[in-house]
Amino acid sequence: MIQVTWKIKHVLVSVVFLLILLLIFFAKYNSKHNAAQKTGQYLYKKFVFNDEIEYNKQLLQEASDRIQELEKKILALESQVPKSYPDVKFLNYLSRKRILITGGAGFVGSHLVDRLMLQGHEVIVADNFFTGRKRNVEHWIGHENFELIHHDIVNPLFIEVDEIYHLASPASPPHYMYNPVKTIKTNTLGTINMLGLARRLNARILIASTSEVYGDPDIHPQPETYWGHVNPIGPRACYDEGKRVSETLTYAYAKQENMQVRVARIFNTYGPRMHMNDGRVVSNFILQALQNDVITVYGSGDQTRSFQYVSDLVDGLVALMGSNYTQPINLGNPVEHSIIEFASIIKGLVGGRSKIKHLAQVEDDPQRRRPDITRAKKYLNWEPKVDLNAGLHKTVNYFKHELHRFKHSQRNKFLPEKP
Numbered sequence: 001m002i003q004v005t006w007k008i009k010h011v012l013v014s015v016v017f018l019l020i021l022l023l024i025f026f027a028k029y030n031s032k033h034n035a036a037q038k039t040g041q042y043l044y045k046k047f048v049f050n051d052e053i054e055y056n057k058q059l060l061q062e063a064s065d066r067i068q069e070l071e072k073k074i075l076a077l078e079s080q081v082p083k084s085y086p087d088v089k090f091l092n093y094l095s096r097k098r099i100l101i102t103g104g105a106g107f108v109g110s111h112l113v114d115r116l117m118l119q120g121h122e123v124i125v126a127d128n129f130f131t132g133r134k135r136n137v138e139h140w141i142g143h144e145n146f147e148l149i150h151h152d153i154v155n156p157l158f159i160e161v162d163e164i165y166h167l168a169s170p171a172s173p174p175h176y177m178y179n180p181v182k183t184i185k186t187n188t189l190g191t192i193n194m195l196g197l198a199r200r201l202n203a204r205i206l207i208a209s210t211s212e213v214y215g216d217p218d219i220h221p222q223p224e225t226y227w228g229h230v231n232p233i234g235p236r237a238c239y240d241e242g243k244r245v246s247e248t249l250t251y252a253y254a255k256q257e258n259m260q261v262r263v264a265r266i267f268n269t270y271g272p273r274m275h276m277n278d279g280r281v282v283s284n285f286i287l288q289a290l291q292n293d294v295i296t297v298y299g300s301g302d303q304t305r306s307f308q309y310v311s312d313l314v315d316g317l318v319a320l321m322g323s324n325y326t327q328p329i330n331l332g333n334p335v336e337h338s339i340i341e342f343a344s345i346i347k348g349l350v351g352g353r354s355k356i357k358h359l360a361q362v363e364d365d366p367q368r369r370r371p372d373i374t375r376a377k378k379y380l381n382w383e384p385k386v387d388l389n390a391g392l393h394k395t396v397n398y399f400k401h402e403l404h405r406f407k408h409s410q411r412n413k414f415l416p417e418k419p
């Protein structure tokens with residue numbers, strides 16, 4: 001009996017001992033399991049979560065690659081969509097001419113481009129972009145009748161054309177005085193190159209001369225028969241004498257080579273697409289008034305100028321090219337204004353708070369300028385039509401727009417109007 005009880009005790013102790021062992025084992029297992037769980041979470045966070053960031057980065061990269069690919073495709077597709085151009089007249093091959101305009105990316109040249117393109121001709125512009133800009137003619141780029149050549153006319157140019165309008169030359173004092181030797185080269189070597197081209201092709205050539213050939217005139221108004229009053233070594237001489245030589249060359253070629261030449265003596269012209277740094281009265285006064293700056297008048301302001309709107313000039317140039325008249329012809333507006341009067345007209349048009357201030361007179365500044373346009377009336381049936389206020393209004397709007405431009409896309413507001 002005692003033996004049985006001892007055995008039972010022995011068994012019970014063993015069971016209790018086993019139970020304790022089991023408890024210890026479970027307790028250890030649990031703590032290990034918890035630690036493993038914690039370590040797992042940590043590892044998950046460290047690796048899996050980081051992988052997620054990497055994965056997202058990868059997704060973003062793929063998306064941006066795809067966007068770039070799509071952008072390329074859009075560009076390619078856009079280039080296939082036909083660009084819309086101003087509506088040009090259709091001329092058949094008999095009446096359509098190939099016309100070269102040197103300086104066609106400049107202020108006057110670009111308006112002439114518009115006119116000849118709208119008439120249905122093929123127009124080639126040769127320009128070195130010294131003062132001209134591609135954007136003056138960009139609305140024609142790609143048109144089957146239009147071509148733009150980056151070319152300096154001081155170098156010869158070999159192309160096939162029927163007519164040449166030779167306009168290439170800086171026109172405003174700050175531009176032509178910037179590199180006087182180059183200005184002389186452009187008006188001498190450049191003119192020789194164009195006359196040579198016209199002779200080779202038997203093409204008619206029109207030279208854009210200037211009222212500056214009259215210098216500071218002592219005859220008023222200036223008829224074409226007046227020989228001028230120019231200082232040959234003054235600051236304006238590179239331009240004035242350059243244009244005078246250009247005229248001399250033109251008539252020497254005409255006489256010697258029996259060529260068809262036309263010479264336009266252009267007076268002050270203004271309008272949209274004028275250069276922002278033109279530096280002449282119209283642009284200076286408008287820009288100063290628009291920015292509420294002082295309007296600067298050089299000298300007393302009693303000196304006079306006459307201003308023609310650019311579309312009037314283009315009418316005159318086209319009429320001259322088409323005429324049989326071979327002598328120089330004045331193209332300008334005979335309505336004369338003193339500079340001070342002009343400053344107050346612009347101030348009135350723009351509004352604002354600008355004051356007029358007088359500065360020292362500029363060297364060799366002509367005192368009076370007004371064209372005698374009897375010849376143009378008689379031989380071209382031409383006279384200016386655009387009223388000063390209407391022309392200035394368009395020009396002020398142009399400058400206003402230019403001043404507020406801050407993106408490349410904000411441009412070409414002044415698309416050609418149908419004549």
Ligand SMILES: NC(=O)c1ccc[n+]([C@@H]2O[C@H](COP(=O)([O-])OP(=O)(O)OC[C@H]3O[C@@H](n4cnc5c(N)ncnc54)[C@H](O)[C@@H]3O)[C@@H](O)[C@H]2O)c1
Pocket residue numbers: 102103104105106107108109126127128129130131132133151152153154166167168169170171172175186190208209210211265266267268269270275
């Ligand atoms: N705007 C006027 O009031 C006025 C008055 C008298 C005469 N003109 C004459 O009319 C013509 C055009 O004047 P604008 O007012 O349009 O001037 P502009 O400066 O706007 O245009 C002249 C153009 O000729 C280009 N050019 C200059 N040198 C060149 C060269 N070596 N090779 C190729 N291209 C060159 C310029 O880049 C520019 O596109 C000029 O010959 C100028 O002398 C103009």
